[in-house]
Amino acid sequence: MADKGGEMSDKPDFPQGSSSWRDRARIAHQTVRANPTGAVALKVIIGVLGAVVVAIGILLIPLPGPGWLIVIGGLAIWAIEFVWARHLLQFTKDKVRGWTGWVTRQSLLVRVLIGLAGLVFVAAVLLTTLRYSFGINVVSQAWAYVNTR
Structure with missing residues (x-):
């Protein structure tokens, strides 16, 4: 890799x-990865981080939010070093x-129905999580609020 003066440089040659x-x-x-110790350390670090x-x-x-997206992100981290993860990530993308x-x-009607089904599912998961994880019964509290007004 030559610099502007024609001398050799350790820096990579980027346009x-x-x-x-x-x-x-x-x-x-x-x-x-060129260093055997570095290659093993990199595999361990990527494996643990993923x-x-x-x-x-x-x-x-199970919670509303990007759970599956985070799983796919972890798979992408693994795909840096592991071929099986690269294949699984490609399968998922496909x-x-x-x-x-x-x-x-x-x-449009079918797309709206799919969207509504997704929203109902997320709402059911949220209500169930609030009820059984935090002891908050949103439905009964909302019903009591409606009846008092």
Whole structure:
């Protein structure tokens, strides 16, 4: 890699203005993996970090929010180092694209019904979570409020 004066440099040769964080991350990843100890350490770190993110996502799945998205994020972290995770992530992407494509081809009525079903499901999970985790019975409190007004 030559610099502007024609001398050799240790810096990677990036075209002007194209040095992105992805390029730098890729080079850092390759540099660490070039060392056998670094490769093992990287696998362990990626494995543990991915496991923590996946575990948090799994815990959040029953709650309203991005539980599945967090699980997929953990899978993406694992995919940095593990081929099986890369394949599973690609399979997941393909299924999500297939579902999205199918939904977008449906009529507006069907899309609205799918959205409403999703909202009802999230509301049921939220109400159940509030009831059994926190002892708050939202339905009876709302009914009592309605009856007193």
